[in-house]
Amino acid sequence: MxxxxxxxxxxxxxxxxxxxxxxxxxxxxxxxxxxxxxxxxxxxxxxxxxxxxxxxxxxxxxxxxxxxxxxxxxxxxxxxxxxxRIQHEDSERLLNYFRTLHGQHEKIMRICCAEGLAEDIIDHVLPLFRQSFPRTRLQIQGRPAADIASVLLEGGADIGLTYDLVPCQGIRSVLCASQPISIIVHAGHEWLEHTRIRPRHLAARPLALLSENHALRRRLQQMETNAGVCFQPTLEAEDINTLRSFVMSGQGISLLPHFTVRRQAEAGVLRTIPLDNMPLCVTTHVVARVQRRMDPMLESLLGMLADHHPALQPPVDSVTRLSA
CATH class of the missing domain: 1.10.10.10 (Winged helix-like DNA-binding domain superfamily/Winged helix DNA-binding domain)
Structure with a gap:
């Protein structure tokens, strides 16, 4: 050309x-x-x-x-x-305003989530968002963590929730928090009586892990290297729900952040045990395009996520709100 x-x-x-x-x-x-x-x-x-x-x-x-x-x-x-992309967003903003003048409920806020992060938006954020913005429809789409940046750059979502953000031109983190990865066991597991469980103990147990291309599994590979162990999982799965089912059935254990089993822990069917002497954390990021304008509705949504999404409520460290 x-x-x-x-x-x-x-x-x-x-x-x-x-x-x-x-x-x-x-x-x-x-x-x-x-x-x-x-x-x-x-x-x-x-x-x-x-x-x-x-x-x-x-x-x-x-x-x-x-x-x-x-x-x-x-x-x-x-x-x-x-x-x-900016022109498209401005056009959508103008059309939403026209729809409001006509009394139509057609405003849309689009969130792209890595696996394991959407449930808590529905439980903890959606009720507050609906109360504050009754004329806005929230769209949630699930994608692999590695695809979140591409979706945002192509204009397919307003913000994304992902793990362990890889630097990407045109994408910025606007909110982040870290949580430890814990051992996940069923409620009657004998390890609940112990306080010092180390990576080498895991290698001798039936273990369910996420597939190797999952962002959370890559964090575990770092731990294997540091501890000098090599996990040979009994079960590998693409989704967190399968791992939860494996542990609840009593067939073995898993390794996940606490927020991914929050519902089951509150129900008393799963428990979490910290890893001794080798803490491993995963950082959850809320990301957006660098050029994305932070309008009042998006700012309000970010505040709701920071205050109420369990992945952004670490047990020790505070949530980091990055400048817009």
Whole structure:
């Protein structure tokens, strides 16, 4: 793209940046190719390529860089993508205001959660949010922790909840707290009479762990390295609920943060035991795009999460509210 005698003058105006071309551009970035965007939008690939090529020509800048397996945005392309997402959010904010004037209940707040974090939003945050914002619908979607940043960057959610945030350009943490990972046992387990359980003791027991690609499992791998042990789990699972069921059935033990078994602990069917001499913590982050504007409703939601979500209520350390 961007040939046409290597034009350098800028002739594009703000009116050229209409919703359709910006949608095409964001979809190309999300799909990683013009062909993928064409299939997703049900538009001819040649039409998308022509629109983006014409925009590059009029900007006098290359917006996409071709790679063997698709395209990636250039520096100018990333700036355009940020602009497009902000414009989309502003448009949604205006439409929500119009809906309010019409008495329609169509405001939407979208949260993308890593596994194990959505339940407590429903229990502890949703009732307060509904009371404060009765005309707003809360959308919660579950994704692997590794996918949260991509969802936010593509404009698929307003905020995300994830574990052990990996630095990512364009994403910032606005709220975080750490909790220890504990041994999870059933209510009648003999270890409840002991106070010094170490990693080497776990290796000799039937153990249920999350799959190796799960963010929480990667924290345990760090502990294995530090303690010089290698866990050979009896059961590996993709979801926390399966691990809880394994422990409740009396077949073995697991390792999880306390907040993931809060309901079962309150019901008296599961108990948590701290690891002796080798504490291991997981940090839960609330994240957003760097360019995301913190409007009053989002600020209020962050306050509710900080005050009421169990993953953000560590037993020892305080919650850290990062500057917006």
């Amino acid at each position: 961007l040939d046409r005698s290597r034009r350098s003058n800028i002739s594009v105006t703000s009116w050229d940046l209409d919703g359709r071309i910006l949608q095409y551009f964001l979809t190309v970035i999300a799909e990683g190719s013009i062909r993928g965007a064409a299939e997703r939008l049900n538009v001819a690939a040649s039409a998308i390529s022509r629109q983006i090529g014409d925009l590059e020509y009029r900007c006098g800048l290359k917006l996409l860089e071709r790679k063997p397996r698709g395209v990636i945005p250039t520096t100018a392309g990333r700036a355009l993508a940020d602009f497009a």
